[in-house]
Amino acid sequence: MITVLKQIVSLFVLVIAPISLAAQPVSEPVESPAQYSVTNVVLETSLGDLVIALETERAPITANNFLRYVDEGRLDGTVFYRRMELDWGTQPNGLIQGGTQFDPDRILLPIPHERTTDTGVLHLRGALSMARNEPGTATGDFSIMLQDAPGMNANPDSPDPLWQEGYAAFGYVTSGMDIVEAIHAAPTDPDKGEGWMKGQMLAEPVMIMKARRADTPPD
Structure with missing residues (x-):
């Protein structure tokens, strides 16, 4: 059993709970089961396109919030600005992060949290998470996510309220995981970031x- 670090963050970051390698299967990018409705979105990045299936039926609050950012052009001109590496499991492992950051002209009001135990949308390889x-x-x-991250799912049995809630997954990359991996492989600046995020x-954000x-x- 190998236990990995617990990382606590703000809107700028996500949390990775302690995860057992033995409990973390590796999966290919997934498609929503056919019985559930999704809305497909394309993110045109400077490294290539990502196609995403938003779980508008299973995770309607979170997916439709993201879709509003898409429809209103609030993500146009934003960047992927961060990568986090995990040195265990199938490589590359970790996550990339992007979005509106703290731009007051882009952000909308916060949304209610949707637990993975309620939606069934899990943190698998290629999952998008708020x-x-x-x-x-x-x-x-x-x-x-670059690989499965079950520690980010809601865990009602956890004594910690943070992990009881988990993080809200709301879609999957269905095409372009090579672009995700290319972003994750991009060089970082050793002087950027604060605290353990440094x-x-x-x-060069993507x-x-x-x-x-x-x-x-x-266009």
Whole structure:
């Protein structure tokens, strides 16, 4: 059994709970089961396109919040600005993070928290998950998992209220995991970031040039 670090963060960061390697299977990017409705979104980045299936039926609050950011152009011109590496399990492992950061002209009001135990949308490889501080504070920042991260799912049996709630997963990358891995491999700046996040910020953030519904043609 190998237990990994617990990282506590604000809107700028996510938390990775202690996870057992033996309990962490590796999966391919997933598609929502056919019986559930999804809305497909394309993130056009400076390294290539990501196609995302938003779980608008199973995680309607979180997925529709993200879709509003897409439809209103609030993600256009934002960046993937951070990568976190985990040195255990299948490599590369960890997450990338992007979104509106603290831009007051982009962020919308925080949304209610949707537990994975309620939605069934889990933190698997390729999952999108909302960044937040306390549950119910998520706005327009999100992360993408490079490998399965079950420790981020809600755990009602945990003595810690944070882990009882977990993080809100709301969709999956269905095409473009090579782009996710390329972003994760980008160099970081050793002087950027604060506290234990120092060194996790990308030296040259990767731009999200446009976010659009998949049925909307590119400009």
